Amino acid sequence: MKQENLTATLRCVTRPTSAQADKIKTFLKEKYDCTNVTLKIELDPSVRGGFILHAGNDEYDWSTRSRQEQLTDQIKAARDKALRMKKDGSLMSILKEAIEQFQTQATQNEVGYVETIGDGIATISGIEHAMYGEVVVFEDGTKGMVQDINDDGIGVILFDTDGLIGQGTKVSRTKLQAGMPVGPDFLGRVVDALGNPIDGLGQIESVEMRPVEEPAPSIIDRKPVTTPLETGILSIDSMFPIGRGQRELIIGDRQTGKTSIALDTILNQKGKDCICIYVSIAQKASTVANLVNTLKKNDAMDYTIVVTSTAADAPSLQYIAPYAATSLAEYFMHQGKDVLIVYDDLSKHAVAYRTISLLLGRSPGREAYPGDVFYLHSRLLERSSRLSDEKGGGSITALPIIETQDGDVSAYIPTNVISITDGQIFLESDLFFEGQRPAVNVGLSVSRVGGAAQTKAMKKASGSLRIDLAQYREMKEFTQFASDLDETTKRQLAHGQVLMELLKQPLNHPMDQADQIMALVIADANLLSDVPVDQIKEVETNMLAWLDREHADLAREIHTTGTLDDNLKDRIIQAAKDYRGSEHVSHS
Numbered sequence: 001m002k003q004e005n006l007t008a009t010l011r012c013v014t015r016p017t018s019a020q021a022d023k024i025k026t027f028l029k030e031k032y033d034c035t036n037v038t039l040k041i042e043l044d045p046s047v048r049g050g051f052i053l054h055a056g057n058d059e060y061d062w063s064t065r066s067r068q069e070q071l072t073d074q075i076k077a078a079r080d081k082a083l084r085m086k087k088d089g090s091l092m093s094i095l096k097e098a099i100e101q102f103q104t105q106a107t108q109n110e111v112g113y114v115e116t117i118g119d120g121i122a123t124i125s126g127i128e129h130a131m132y133g134e135v136v137v138f139e140d141g142t143k144g145m146v147q148d149i150n151d152d153g154i155g156v157i158l159f160d161t162d163g164l165i166g167q168g169t170k171v172s173r174t175k176l177q178a179g180m181p182v183g184p185d186f187l188g189r190v191v192d193a194l195g196n197p198i199d200g201l202g203q204i205e206s207v208e209m210r211p212v213e214e215p216a217p218s219i220i221d222r223k224p225v226t227t228p229l230e231t232g233i234l235s236i237d238s239m240f241p242i243g244r245g246q247r248e249l250i251i252g253d254r255q256t257g258k259t260s261i262a263l264d265t266i267l268n269q270k271g272k273d274c275i276c277i278y279v280s281i282a283q284k285a286s287t288v289a290n291l292v293n294t295l296k297k298n299d300a301m302d303y304t305i306v307v308t309s310t311a312a313d314a315p316s317l318q319y320i321a322p323y324a325a326t327s328l329a330e331y332f333m334h335q336g337k338d339v340l341i342v343y344d345d346l347s348k349h350a351v352a353y354r355t356i357s358l359l360l361g362r363s364p365g366r367e368a369y370p371g372d373v374f375y376l377h378s379r380l381l382e383r384s385s386r387l388s389d390e391k392g393g394g395s396i397t398a399l400p401i402i403e404t405q406d407g408d409v410s411a412y413i414p415t416n417v418i419s420i421t422d423g424q425i426f427l428e429s430d431l432f433f434e435g436q437r438p439a440v441n442v443g444l445s446v447s448r449v450g451g452a453a454q455t456k457a458m459k460k461a462s463g464s465l466r467i468d469l470a471q472y473r474e475m476k477e478f479t480q481f482a483s484d485l486d487e488t489t490k491r492q493l494a495h496g497q498v499l500m501e502l503l504k505q506p507l508n509h510p511m512d513q514a515d516q517i518m519a520l521v522i523a524d525a526n527l528l529s530d531v532p533v534d535q536i537k538e539v540e541t542n543m544l545a546w547l548d549r550e551h552a553d554l555a556r557e558i559h560t561t562g563t564l565d566d567n568l569k570d571r572i573i574q575a576a577k578d579y580r581g582s583e584h585v586s587h588s
């Protein structure tokens with residue numbers, strides 16, 4: 001006999017949400033074949049999370065019932081109901097009811113319920129067809145991204161941890177991959193990892209959504225790196241040139257000037273038709289604010305976008321920030337533009353990913369990182385490339401930053417990223433504290449593809465620089481205890497010292513390529529060897545300013561021809577000699 005009304009008691013610590021109450025009522029209706037269920041709520045602190053349900057003489061511990069048990073109950077209830085109806089002889093009504101209540105399997109499985117939640121990670125049961133990277137929406141509007149799929153349910157990272165999500169909260173699939181809004185209006189703005197503006201300048205009009213995870217361009221769609229991307233930093237442009245489409249790692253201990261190199265490179269792109277994107281990953285908000293101020297002060301915000309996830313953000317946002325920023329970069333690249341993207345820094349990105357993986361219960365590997373931490377960065381950095389002419393010829397140049405501990409470049413994450421990138425700029429604490437800034441270690445730095453992108457003029461001017469510096473370092477080591485040095489050694493040491501002084505560069509003062517070339521030519525001609533060491537930088541700066549003023553044709557010729565023939569070289573040397581001569585006169 002079909003029962004009309006059923007009254008059940010639910011003991012719990014906190015009242016169930018309406019979704020949870022509906023779920024329990026549906027269960028009772030099916031189990032006891034009744035039309036109306038009245039649920040009496042008894043608040044009982046002894047229940048400790050979850051619900052205890054009393055219906056007739058039966059008791060159900062809702063909190064500990066596994067999904068398997070719930071399913072078994074549902075199947076049993078359905079079978080009992082079918083048998084009862086068969087006994088009544090109403091087979092036709094069974095079929096009718098089945099047709100009326102028909103729902104496709106797919107629709108049934110679009111909705112699930114939160115099983116556990118904490119630290120920005122939720123596990124969800126009931127959704128059976130979710131895709132990796134798919135966005136799911138919680139009842140309160142919070143969004144999350146599927147990161148883990150296993151037999152018992154799915155693991156989701158939340159993009160907002162302030163929501164009202166609890167055990168039993170309903171979750172729906174969207175069948176959409178996580179995306180980033182993109183468009184030209186993002187230029188000059190500071191946005192979070194989801195593309196929301198955080199600079200107080202109002203909404204940003206986006207033109208489309210691009211998937212956060214996009215496959216890297218194929219081999220056929222790429223072109224070799226041949227166009228230089230000038231950093232404006234003499235030590236880098238002369239010895240470790242970077243080309244558009246290259247990935248050059250900036251690596252060093254903390255506080256060795258890593259961010260400063262990236263920032264100076266962004267400042268140097270002014271008027272060079274290159275869009276810059278700076279991604280801050282788990283940085284202090286004050287650091288990012290200072291950086292944005294510097295960019296504004298130097299009029300660099302017009303062509304720059306800052307994508308930021310601060311140290312206070314959930315690991316999910318820190319994890320997604322570089323991928324989302326790369327989607328923005330790809331939007332511009334596919335329009336044929338050149339983009340420079342700085343990831344500051346990928347060590348913290350790996351740590352955020354490690355946190356997520358451990359919370360999702362994945363097995364820890366070396367240094368507790370998950371097994372796929374190499375893939376984490378390789379799939380990100382492979383998206384930087386130079387596209388072929390058929391694909392529009394745009395490019396993304398990546399400057400990932402990695403922080404080392406005590407100069408150890410052989411640690412897990414540094415070696416991974418070194419092997420993924422096309423070279424590295426290694427910054428050394430010792431040099432930094434000696435005052436040699438930027439503290440580029442010439443011996444350990446390398447650029448594997450940028451040589452092809454260097455202009456002929458720069459190649460000629462910097463020809464012997466690396467060897468001269470290597471000889472200087474070696475000689476300095478050997479001669480530190482020697483008192484009596486021969487003339488040649490003294491000369492080589494003095495020349496090395498001039499070069500080291502030349503490579504020093506103050507913050508936010510990127511150097512024009514022609515100035516760099518003229519400085520190298522002048523040093524190579526030994527025109528600075530008689531200057532006291534502590535005045536070399538000053539003399540060089542004044543001389544270059546004078547040359548730009550009085551002999552503007554020299555810089556112009558370097559820029560237009562991109563070459564440095566003997567005649568031009570002689571003219572630079574002659575002009576420098578004139579300056580030094582006039583300098584002596586003015587001093588005396």
Ligand SMILES: Nc1ncnc2c1ncn2[C@@H]1O[C@H](COP(=O)(O)OP(=O)(O)OP(=O)(O)O)[C@@H](O)[C@H]1O
Nearest residue numbers: 253254255256257258259260261437438505506507
């Ligand atoms: N070329 C330079 N000349 C003078 N000072 C510099 C130079 N480069 C960096 N600095 C100073 O060194 C400090 C550290 O620089 P920066 O923040 O770039 O280092 P970092 O390695 O990115 O630091 P962190 O490890 O905190 O990310 C800053 O105060 C900066 O002003």
